[in-house]
Amino acid sequence: MTLVQALFYLMSFIALASALFVAATKNLVRSIFMFFVTLFALAGLYVLALADFVAITQIVIYVGGILVLILFAFMLSGKETLNVIAQQRKQFISISRLPALLVAALFLIVFVNVIVKVDANNLEWVKKAIATKNDIQSNAATTENIGVNLMTKYLLPFEAVSILLMIALIGAAHLSRKERTE
Amino acid sequence: MISLTDFLLVSAVLFCIGLYMIMSKHNAIQILIGIELMLNAAILNLVAFGRYDRFNNGGQMFALFAIVLAAATTAVALAIILNVYKKYKTIDPGKIDGLKD
Numbered sequence: 601m602t603l604v605q606a607l608f609y610l611m612s613f614i615a616l617a618s619a620l621f622v623a624a625t626k627n628l629v630r631s632i633f634m635f636f637v638t639l640f641a642l643a644g645l646y647v648l649a650l651a652d653f654v655a656i657t658q659i660v661i662y663v664g665g666i667l668v669l670i671l672f673a674f675m676l677s678g679k680e681t682l683n684v685i686a687q688q689r690k691q692f693i694s695i696s697r698l699p700a701l702l703v704a705a706l707f708l709i710v711f712v713n714v715i716v717k718v719d720a721n722n723l724e725w726v727k728k729a730i731a732t733k734n735d736i737q738s739n740a741a742t743t744e745n746i747g748v749n750l751m752t753k754y755l756l757p758f759e760a761v762s763i764l765l766m767i768a769l770i771g772a773a774h775l776s777r778k779e780r781t782e
Numbered sequence: 783m784i785s786l787t788d789f790l791l792v793s794a795v796l797f798c799i800g801l802y803m804i805m806s807k808h809n810a811i812q813i814l815i816g817i818e819l820m821l822n823a824a825i826l827n828l829v830a831f832g833r834y835d836r837f838n839n840g841g842q843m844f845a846l847f848a849i850v851l852a853a854a855t856t857a858v859a860l861a862i863i864l865n866v867y868k869k870y871k872t873i874d875p876g877k878i879d880g881l882k883d
Binding site for chain 2: 704
């Protein structure tokens with residue numbers, strides 16, 4: 601087993617274990633902070649998939665932006681969420697979780713079945729990409745290519761997403777502003 | 783190198799954990815975290831396949847767009863959650879059952 605494989609298994613173990621902890625724990629604060637760990641481990645997985653720029657973006661936007669927002673929402677609505685947690689603690693084994701667990705397990709079975717059947721390493725276009733040297737090598741610098749592509753080939757989606765981001769920010773600010781007393 | 787199947791399996795498990803969180807939690811913030819987990823599973827798939835597209839960078843580019851969209855969604859969703867909390871004093875989606883007036 602090479603070092604890359606060992607790192608991959610380590611990262612995916614951390615990601616899955618912390619995600620399971622996030623899903624299983626009843627303490628909201630702990631689940632938010634374990635979500636940090638999940639996101640960092642996922643950024644590590646992106647690096648192992650040779651997408652370093654996406655990994656950095658993941659850390660900057662998810663860990664720096666989204667998690668801080670979630671923490672703010674938790675703190676601004678804190679008291680009631682703690683009550684919800686206290687209510688959940690009274691039920692010892694909740695039968696109401698069973699359908700969710702069942703659906704998730706069935707989805708997992710279907711996914712694993714499909715993934716094993718499709719055998720993604722031997723897909724037609726993947727083989728072609730390897731044959732024509734279109735796959736990213738582990739010593740390649742991809743960030744420059746991403747920048748050039750973003751300003752040429754993907755310019756229209758880039759502008760569209762910037763407009764959408766502005767709309768979302770204005771909408772969020774409008775939703776959360778105080779009602780003016782008349 | 784790591785095979786594509788490994789990445790796909792990891793992302794399938796992550797997706798199912800997110801699905802379970804969305805269906806079983808009684809707290810809007812935890813449901814939001816579940817949605818983020820599912821989005822991250824999708825982004826992991828995009829990135830894993832994007833390795834085989836060096837010149838156009840299709841997979842990585844759409845992973846970036848998905849991250850930006852997730853950020854926008856979260857901002858709006860949290861504003862909505864705070865408004866709902868102000869009005870109903872709870873963020874359990876099962877208990878928010880009153881229409882306007």
